[in-house]
Amino acid sequence: MEPGSVVSALRSQRILYGKEIQPACIIIKEGKIHSILPDSAASMNTAGEVLDMGNSLVMPGLVDCHVHVNEPGRTSWEGYWTATQAAAAGGVTTVVDMPLNSIPPTTTVENFQEKIYAATGKCFVDMAFWGGVIPGNQMELRPMLQAGVAGFKCFLIHSGVEEFPHVSDADLHAAMKELQGTDSVLLFHAEREVQDLVPEKGDPCQYSTFLRSRPDIMELEAIHTVTQLCLQYRVRCHIVHLSSAEPLELIRAARQAGAPLTVETTHHYLNLSAENIPVGATHFKCCPPIRNAGNQELLWSALKSGDIDMVVSDHSPCTPDLKCLDSGDFTKAWGGISSLQFGLSLFWTSAVKRGFSLSDTVRLLCKEPAQLCRLDNQKGSLIPGHDADFVIWDPEKEFTVKEEQIFHKNQMTPYIGLSLLGEVKSTIVRGRVVYSHGSFSSQPLGKHLLIQHKTHAIL
Template sequence: MELGSTVTAVRSQRVLIGDHVCPAVVLIKDGRINQILTEISSSADAGCEVLDVGDSVVMPGIVDSHVHVNEPGRTSWEGFWTATRAAAAGGVTTIVDMPLNSVPPTTTLDNFHEKLREATGKCFVDMAFWGGVIPNNQLELRPMIQAGVAGFKCFLIHSGVEEFPHVTDSDLHTAMKQLQGTGRVLLFHAELDVEQTIEETDDPCQYSTFLQSRPDIMEIEAIRTVTELCLQYQVRCHIVHLSSAKCLKLIQAARQAGAPLTVETTHHYLTLCAENIPAGATQFKCCPPIRGSENQEQLWSALKAGQIDMVVSDHSPCTPDLKKLDSGDFTQAWGGISSLQFGLPLFWSSARQRGFQLCDVTRLLSHRTAQLCSLDSQKGSLSPGYDADLVIWDPEREFEVQEAGIHHKNKTTPYLGTTLHGVVCATILRGRLVYKEGSFCPEPLGKHLLIPQMETQTQL
């Protein structure tokens, strides 16, 4: 079957339907799942050409709700063309673009429209968009909601870029009042500056020096602020990239008290640990930092217990020079990890060893992420009426992450040379074959996903 062609039926011995894997044929009509036949023999009645993928697993496409595409303005870091091709190669059928590090950031209605124009005709998968909350942009929030942003992100600490300043308590109260009744979610980079002592003699090339500069207490105090706001205003709040398991009790207590609060962690916190980061290996730097192995196991336990809702990439690329690989100085390097293309095998390689099942992969990487950005009526589930977004992959097959196979614009990643379980064979977007065995559809078929306003919300 040619790339870009319309797929009308997919047959496999392993189709994930709900929590069960069984032989089935997925029938597709007008870009949506029309019917799922669980009796393989009945596929003869489908009356259409069937794409038979043998015993490859067929699952809903991954929805990655935390991706920095960086276009317009910093396209040397990444761009829509390269990011969405990498997504397609990783079985990711929907990404949600963060409001920074593009220039301009998505903090005004005009800037959002500029973002949409730049993205047009460049996306190989579907795209939704987060807006940003910064000081004094509160009057832009509701117009951006009307225009279709999925929600908003803010920083409680310096963001790393000057054009996206962090918010104060006053800014947060103002933003919360704007968001009440809209159904939109506010995402928090949850770190707060706290007093800490780092010796000037500490070696900046040692990872431990950087780790000590971003202790758990920074996340704990930030999340304390978020939980209080969430309870006070009853606006949906979400903690992005949780790294410290020490915050989980605070989050659980707030939820039990009625806070509409969700939390994500990332592939790097679940895969990498501080003890194994070599001196000068600045490709491992991110904020919050990768912590120790004991903390990592607590994150996995929290995932299993349902205390962490979802797993995302936080794909945050930059040009190689910004990683300061020559000097190996963790204090000066850009903090961000590229992993958009490898989220599915990264997660599965570790999760399979801890008793997670294929249904957990879809729940944590597709369904819950779609819920976060109000796309769960069309994305993230293998059910009739949903978009026919499918990833076809082999969970048993191994591969080594090599530079030649990376489709991100910049190839710097801590995963180079790592052997992972789970090879993506093909990706189907709304019934069209967009990726297969290393090759892409010749034209980008991705759409902009603009989130409609809630019918029950106050008229804006």
């Protein structure tokens, strides 16, 4: 399978169609899934060559709806070329880019146009974009929706960068009023400063010192605010990167009361635990923090019960100097973990041990993220009429994460040396091979996905 080639038909003994894995042949026309046929009927219905994947598993390409690409402005941290190659190597066919940490952030229509210009001709997979809510930009929200952003993100605590300030309650009410009558969604970094919280002083090189500075109560307080707003305005709300299991009861209660609320967690909260973070290993730092193993099991239970809707990478890279690896100071290091390339394997390695199926994997890594960003009419499922986006992989194959295999711009990740289950062989976007066995298409084949929203007058 040559990178860059056009695929008109794809056969495998293992195609995940609906909830079943079966021998089948996928017919592709003009970049879309035309039909999915029993393997025995393929030869009678295909005019061109059928690409035979043998026993490799074929399923929808992943939709990673939480990625910080950082271009323009911080391309030394990451960029579209490297981020989307890493995505393709990990079976991700659609990336949704966060409104920070690029400069300028995606908080106005003009800034959004600058972002699109920066991404043009550099994406190996398809790319959608989130807008941002910051103090005073509420009049930009509807114009940004009309321009095609997927929705908006805000912070209830300092974001880490000055050009994307966090919002007050008054800002939130102003934004919610603008978003009423739209089909948009507001994403929340759900941590809040808590009064009278004085963390014990400790060794800044010990992870426990950092963990004590961001306790569960900060997420609980923030999510209390989110659930109240969601019920008051009935605007879709989404909690990004839930790390603490403590707010789950609050989330369940809000949903039972009718709140249109969804929740994600990330690969690092499901795979890493506070007890196992070495002294000075600042590449494990992220916000909210990685918590203990008992908390992690509660997150897995919430995934199984449906209280958490999806799993994403929250790929948040930076340059090595910002991680303060020399000093090992967790209090000063940049918070963010790189995992875009390894999300499928990270998830599957841990999920299969807990009784999750491959169809659960599609639901949590493909279908639900596509639905969140209004892409479920074309992405995230093997359905005739949808884009011919596939990951072809071997769920039984083990491999070790090595630095030289990593396509992120900066190869810092806590997963180096880890043995993972599930190796990606090839990735196809809209019927074109963008990645195969370590090689990429010679030209970026991804396109920008501008979301068409239903927007009604504010009553």
